[in-house]
Amino acid sequence: MDPFVVVLVVVMVLGLVVPVAPGVQRVVDGAADVAVTVLFLVYGMRLSTREVWAGLRNWRLQGGILASTYVVFPLLGLLVAWAVTPLVGGPLAAGLLYLSLLPSTVQSSVAFTSVARGNVAGAICGATVSNVLGMVLTPLLVLWLMSGTGSTGGDTAGHGLDGLQTVLLQLLLPFVVGQLLQPLAGSWIRARRWLTLGVDRGTILIVVFSAVAAASSAGVWGGISAWTIVALLVVSALWLAVMLGLTWWGGAALRLPVEDRVALLMCGSKKSLATGLPMASVLFPVAVAGVIAVPVIVFHQLQLVVCAVLARRLALRD
DSSP states (O other), X not given: OOHHHHHHHHXXXXXHHSOOOHHHHHHHHHHHHHHHHHHHHHHHHXXXXXXXXXXXXXXXXXXXXXXXXXXXXXXXXXXXXXHHHHHHOHHHHHHHHHHHTSOOOSHHHHXXXXXXXXXXXXXXXXXXXXXXXXXXXXXXXXXXXXXXXXXXXXXXXXXXXXXXXXXXXXXXXXXXXXXXXXXHHHHHHHTOHHXXXXXXXXXXXXXXXXXXXXXXXXXXXXXXXXXXXXXXXXXXXXXXXXXXXXXXXHXXXXXXXXXXXXXXXXXXXXXOHHHHHHHHHHHSOHHHHHHHHHHHHHHHHXXXXXXXXXXXXXXXXX
């Protein structure tokens, strides 16, 4: 098992079982906010603007990735959330809907595309554009599709408006600043993968602990059983299988070459944990964000395992 997955599980368990005083919780929440801001600043400095523009010429591939991420996934998310609410409850069903509104991953999508001998440049562009647009599209979709459900445990409409403003200041602004600094610092950042990996994973761990601990203090974990987690795994597996099939055969319908189909498969079927958890901490009340995060974490781990196997198999093609 990936050591980071083990650490992530340990952090979640600590958030569940270790009592956190209100004053300590405020410190942890503040640290999470700072970590999220640093994360998107590093994203901005790391991603070359030239890579984005180079990949934009392949409009069928990029259009396919965006349609999969922000049209097909949300439509399926509405259906899945409605269907599984009696099975897993409203808050977790809301987490599944929130999952469907997230951008694609960057690192794993590109890495798996490379392993599978796909269009790496197209994957870089598609995943990057997906994440940049997601900074605005995801909170807007959350505000539109989740504000009236009541399943998030609070005034999501009002909180969503505040969250959108916070996303623009806490996520988009640091990213823009990072892009402005990219000509000066981009090469230095990209040459130190350990730094970006540390910021990426460190932010996830802080955000997860903050959200889970707050949820534990609020008593929201009482209704989540082992059976519920199993149900989430089954639902996520079926959902991922559908998305993998739609992106692969959709690429054939778009008459994409096999290398582009691989990029569409890897980028269009994934959802970003690194972006999803920080955004959840901004868009939802802290206690609610802990429950919202559970389907995101479950789906993310499953997609890594499945796509790693697929990438190896695709690499063996003639």
